[in-house]
Amino acid sequence: MKSTNANLFAALRAAFPADLDATAIECADGERLRYSWRDIERATAMLANLLVSLDLPAGSRVAVQTEKSVEALMLYLAVLRAGYVYLPLNTAYQAAEIEYFIGNAEPAVMVCPSKSFGWISKIAFTAGTQYVFTLNEDRSGTLLDRAAHMSDRHEVAHKTADEMAAILYTSGTTGRSKGAMLSHGNMLSNAQTLKDYWGWKKGDVLIHALPIFHVHGLFVASHGALLNGSQMIWFSKFDPKAVIARLPDATLFMGVPTLYVRMLAERALDKNACRHMRLFISGSAPLLIETFRDWQTRTGHTILERYGMSETVMLTSNPYRPADGERRGGTVGHALPGVGVRVQDDKGAPCPTGEIGNIEVKGPNVFAGYWRMPEKTKEEFTADGWFKTGDVGKVDELGYFTIVGRSKDLIISGGYNVYPAEIEGTLNDMPGIAESAVIGVPHADFGEAVVAVLVAKPGAALDGDAIVAQLKRQIANFKVPKKVFVVAELPRNTMGKVQKNLLREQHKALFA
Numbered sequence: 074m075k076s077t078n079a080n081l082f083a084a085l086r087a088a089f090p091a092d093l094d095a096t097a098i099e100c101a102d103g104e105r106l107r108y109s110w111r112d113i114e115r116a117t118a119m120l121a122n123l124l125v126s127l128d129l130p131a132g133s134r135v136a137v138q139t140e141k142s143v144e145a146l147m148l149y150l151a152v153l154r155a156g157y158v159y160l161p162l163n164t165a166y167q168a169a170e171i172e173y174f175i176g177n178a179e180p181a182v183m184v185c186p187s188k189s190f191g192w193i194s195k196i197a198f199t200a201g202t203q204y205v206f207t208l209n210e211d212r213s214g215t216l217l218d219r220a221a222h223m224s225d226r227h228e229v230a231h232k233t234a235d236e237m238a239a240i241l242y243t244s245g246t247t248g249r250s251k252g253a254m255l256s257h258g259n260m261l262s263n264a265q266t267l268k269d270y271w272g273w274k275k276g277d278v279l280i281h282a283l284p285i286f287h288v289h290g291l292f293v294a295s296h297g298a299l300l301n302g303s304q305m306i307w308f309s310k311f312d313p314k315a316v317i318a319r320l321p322d323a324t325l326f327m328g329v330p331t332l333y334v335r336m337l338a339e340r341a342l343d344k345n346a347c348r349h350m351r352l353f354i355s356g357s358a359p360l361l362i363e364t365f366r367d368w369q370t371r372t373g374h375t376i377l378e379r380y381g382m383s384e385t386v387m388l389t390s391n392p393y394r395p396a397d398g399e400r401r402g403g404t405v406g407h408a409l410p411g412v413g414v415r416v417q418d419d420k421g422a423p424c425p426t427g428e429i430g431n432i433e434v435k436g437p438n439v440f441a442g443y444w445r446m447p448e449k450t451k452e453e454f455t456a457d458g459w460f461k462t463g464d465v466g467k468v469d470e471l472g473y474f475t476i477v478g479r480s481k482d483l484i485i486s487g488g489y490n491v492y493p494a495e496i497e498g499t500l501n502d503m504p505g506i507a508e509s510a511v512i513g514v515p516h517a518d519f520g521e522a523v524v525a526v527l528v529a530k531p532g533a534a535l536d537g538d539a540i541v542a543q544l545k546r547q548i549a550n551f552k553v554p555k556k557v558f559v560v561a562e563l564p565r566n567t568m569g570k571v572q573k574n575l576l577r578e579q580h581k582a583l584f585a
């Protein structure tokens with residue numbers, strides 16, 4: 074007897090409504106196309122058959138750097154369906170970054186827009202990638218041209234729960250990005266937990282306005298709607314006015330804090346616009362208590378804040394049901410059912426309630442490790458198998474967790490992670506720069522903004538604007554410092570370590 078198929082796609086497909094001709098995704102911008110569940114079924118089958126026709130080795134990675142589109146979502150679902158490993162890449166990444174990811178992940182297939190085909194195919198073919206397809210926002214490109222000839226019937230590949238489904242690059246606690254390996258079971262167990270915990274119900278409609286190259290938009294939002302057979306109102310790019318206009322047609326919205334801050338700046342946001350909404354969820358970065366309160370006053374809704382990671386998908390959540398407790402602004406709520414979350418001191422002993430310590434987690438949602446980095450992986454887990462998040466926080470007597478900071482050197486800007494070490498490395502390679510320190514400072518829109526403090530080589534004159542312009546040509550735009558300072562020397566402690574906390578203190582009012 075064949076064991077049950079643990080392929081995540083099989084579970085998502087099983088949740089499609091009986092009426093396959095109902096609308097699954099309604100595009101709210103661009104060409105405003107509508108996709109039915111049958112469209113998803115057929116397109117993912119045809120794309121899966123295209124991948125199968127390439128005769129790829131088992132476990133092959135499919136890397137995708139395309140603008141957000143329903144076709145890109147279908148490609149993701151097709152990679153799951155065909156049993157390969159999906160590798161989403163932020164559209165802002167430039168050549169040096171792409172070169173790193175391709176070199177590390179060695180994908181068999183790469184999908185990119187036609188306009189990037191020139192430079193991406195050179196990097197990909199050099200790294201041994203066998204196929205580079207193109208996919209554009211107007212649905213042109215070789216990927217769909219080739220898939221159009223494939224059968225629209227496909228038997229979902231058989232997978233076990235621990236087989237890999239996706240790789241997401243993140244830095245964890247230090248340095249260069251590492252590929253977090255997520256299994257079918259990691260993602261399905263978490264999606265099922267969230268379906269119940271957030272009270273997904275028949276008739277729910279999700280507004281999807283997040284990128285689909287990160288966990289929040291690709292897994293938490295898309296899996297949530299698909300696993301509930303719910304319609305999505307799909308925005309290829311976030312626009313506060315456009316999203317507010319569609320709130321009356323929806324019941325759920327998920328966003329990073331910046332999205333809430335921007336909607337609050339719109340007069341159109343009011344109780345009437347939110348009359349049909351059931352739930353607003355925030356995560357990926359700290360939601361300021363001011364934002365939490367302003368939202369409550371303005372809309373009558375209490376945002377539900379949750380906490381997660383690329384390595385673990387969702388970990389904690391404020392309650393949805395009043396019976397489970399109130400939603401507390403400034404906290405990330407309780408450990409999700411089946412997820413272990415603990416606060417440990419630096420010696421590995423449990424911190425007393427209310428004491429600040431290192432957050433460690435365990436559960437079926439926690440990844441197996443970083444791609445081809447067994448040593449690094451081992452460092453990130455305790456001897457008793459708990460994953461060290463690099464986040465610092467505390468838990469109170471009612472089990473509410475509060476994140477108070479990070480032991481990892483990480484800036485989260487507008488919900489994107491920026492690793493100071495990576496920017497410092499790029500800066501230090503620039504002529505004239507002796508050393509640099511990259512910090513995050515408070516920013517009303519992005520939460521944290523990237524700032525660089527530089528020391529010039531003897532005799533060199535540094536021009537901040539020229540340095541920013543040079544960085545914009547090399548790295549993703551969201552990583553580029555919003556401000557550059559040149560100083561004679563960086564503050565150091567007695568150990569010689571740069572005291573970034575002093576620099577943060579010094580520049581905390583920069584964007585006030």
Ligand code: MCA
Nearest residue numbers: 287288289311331356357381382383486487488489550551
């Ligand atoms: C855009 N810019 C940014 C950012 N985004 N600067 C800093 N941080 C950012 N996040 C800059 C660009 O460099 C550009 O500047 C200018 O803003 C306009 O660019 P554009 O792309 O038009 O910006 P936008 O459309 O306004 O984007 C802002 C945004 C976007 C909508 C907030 O950043 C976004 O969608 N963030 C969501 C990220 C996300 O999905 N995070 C989930 C990670 P210039 O013109 O000077 O170049 S998953 C995760 O963290 C865990 C697992 C979890 O818990 O969910």
Ligand code: AMP
Nearest residue numbers: 243356357358359379380381382383476
């Ligand atoms: P990523 O590297 O994209 O997986 O981002 C995970 C990190 O985002 C976590 O380790 C936290 O530092 C941060 N994070 C996610 N959700 C929240 C939240 N609700 N509040 C504060 N930080 C968060």
